[in-house]
Amino acid sequence: MSHDALEALQLERLKEMAVYCYEKIGFYHRSFDEAGIDPRSIESLADIEKFPFTVKQDLRDNYPFGMWALDKRDAMRVHASSGTTGQATVVGYTRHDLDVWGECFARDIAYTGHDEPAILQVCYGYGLFTGGLGADGGGLAMNCLTVPMSSGNTKRQIQVMKDFETDILACTPSYALNIADKAIEEGYDPASEFAVSSAILGAEPCSENMRHEIENKLGVKVHDIYGLSEVMGPGVACECAEQHGLHVAEDHFLIEILDPDTHQPVPEGEWGEIVLTSLDREASPLIRYRTRDISRFLPGACPCGVTHRRIDRLQGRTDDMLIIRGVNVFPSQIEQVITEFKEVTPHYQIILSTKGSLDAVELDIETIPEFDFDEIRQVEDLKRRIGAELKSNLQIKVDLKLVAPHDIVRSEGKAKRVIDNREVKNAWEGK
Numbered sequence: 001m002s003h004d005a006l007e008a009l010q011l012e013r014l015k016e017m018a019v020y021c022y023e024k025i026g027f028y029h030r031s032f033d034e035a036g037i038d039p040r041s042i043e044s045l046a047d048i049e050k051f052p053f054t055v056k057q058d059l060r061d062n063y064p065f066g067m068w069a070l071d072k073r074d075a076m077r078v079h080a081s082s083g084t085t086g087q088a089t090v091v092g093y094t095r096h097d098l099d100v101w102g103e104c105f106a107r108d109i110a111y112t113g114h115d116e117p118a119i120l121q122v123c124y125g126y127g128l129f130t131g132g133l134g135a136d137g138g139g140l141a142m143n144c145l146t147v148p149m150s151s152g153n154t155k156r157q158i159q160v161m162k163d164f165e166t167d168i169l170a171c172t173p174s175y176a177l178n179i180a181d182k183a184i185e186e187g188y189d190p191a192s193e194f195a196v197s198s199a200i201l202g203a204e205p206c207s208e209n210m211r212h213e214i215e216n217k218l219g220v221k222v223h224d225i226y227g228l229s230e231v232m233g234p235g236v237a238c239e240c241a242e243q244h245g246l247h248v249a250e251d252h253f254l255i256e257i258l259d260p261d262t263h264q265p266v267p268e269g270e271w272g273e274i275v276l277t278s279l280d281r282e283a284s285p286l287i288r289y290r291t292r293d294i295s296r297f298l299p300g301a302c303p304c305g306v307t308h309r310r311i312d313r314l315q316g317r318t319d320d321m322l323i324i325r326g327v328n329v330f331p332s333q334i335e336q337v338i339t340e341f342k343e344v345t346p347h348y349q350i351i352l353s354t355k356g357s358l359d360a361v362e363l364d365i366e367t368i369p370e371f372d373f374d375e376i377r378q379v380e381d382l383k384r385r386i387g388a389e390l391k392s393n394l395q396i397k398v399d400l401k402l403v404a405p406h407d408i409v410r411s412e413g414k415a416k417r418v419i420d421n422r423e424v425k426n427a428w429e430g431k
């Protein structure tokens, strides 16, 4: 679709959506009235900037169904966030919403370029989490033979991947690495012995180095996929075969990238917070949802021919950002630096604690099995070199600890990179 045609479609959908939300959702009726906005006054896409934001707390305050545009019995599916950091957020889907979702995920499957219907092994968790059923819906939309493994039972995942001749693996990057390592431990060389050739990985940040490691170990090409439960689930943006940015499903979402402080759009190429507006969601549409995810628009047309704009792979979330002695840093940036060292693995954890009146940061990194801890000089030398690299690349100084293989718990879903043992937790929180 040409850029002009796309914008015309977006405008038509936005106009309808603003009125739909105003008429069907009490929360938006009140918030538009309070902001003095007439939802019928939209004339251009830029008018979106006049609308108030929606934040996660709004969904929590209206738990469970208060933000839905229809009676719960008129929807066909419900998903929810895990609620580990507060009240869960609950979202709904009509048949139309499920069709759109299936189509959006299907785009990433199409980007993998399989000529025939592929065999898709879904090892995202099934259930209220959107990963499993989101990927499953994509598989159905693309006529894939869909293998609904859900997460966990890694031994069985490997057996199935081998015996069923899986083409595409869908899971989190940390779980993909876990599966690869376990398969290698069991004596396989997945890159040469297994049919798997693509992986659709998302739900958490992953550095370039870690992604290369997954690609090499499994013999796959990785396609990143982005999404969040409040706004549909996986498939909001998908990475094409160019592996340079994720195409946003702009026919279904209006995306803004804003400065988190000033709320003004950042210039193309600069990092900011993703804000999303549903354009055709029926059950639980959102207007200007602040995702807290940090990315940037990539300039220019994509050689793949898809005209939807691209965002860069996510840096992290504003609330995951660490402030180490005044320096802002995301765990994914630390990951990128440490994975340059061949003596260590991408298994690491950042442990925050309180030391006196100060916050302390410990970084635990697992070494490779061949690394000899008895060679004290070698241990000290590696710590010094990693420390120097963190200092020169990120301007941070941390208490570095090298730990033995398998000391850090493996993930079957989203990896837990930061353990916060501080007495006062919010002292580190980003914006």
Ligand code: DLL
Residues within 6 Å of the ligand: 081, 124, 130, 131, 134, 201, 202, 203, 204, 205, 206, 224, 225, 226, 227, 228, 229, 230, 233, 234, 235, 291, 293, 313, 314, 316, 317
């Ligand atoms: O993680 C949905 C999903 C499932 C996406 C499977 C991709 C694949 P939530 O549990 O609501 O939903 O978490 C959403 O995860 O706001 C981001 O911070 C992070 N996230 C999602 N995709 C990516 C990605 C699912 N590709 C939150 N890269 C989002 C980095 C991601 N972070």
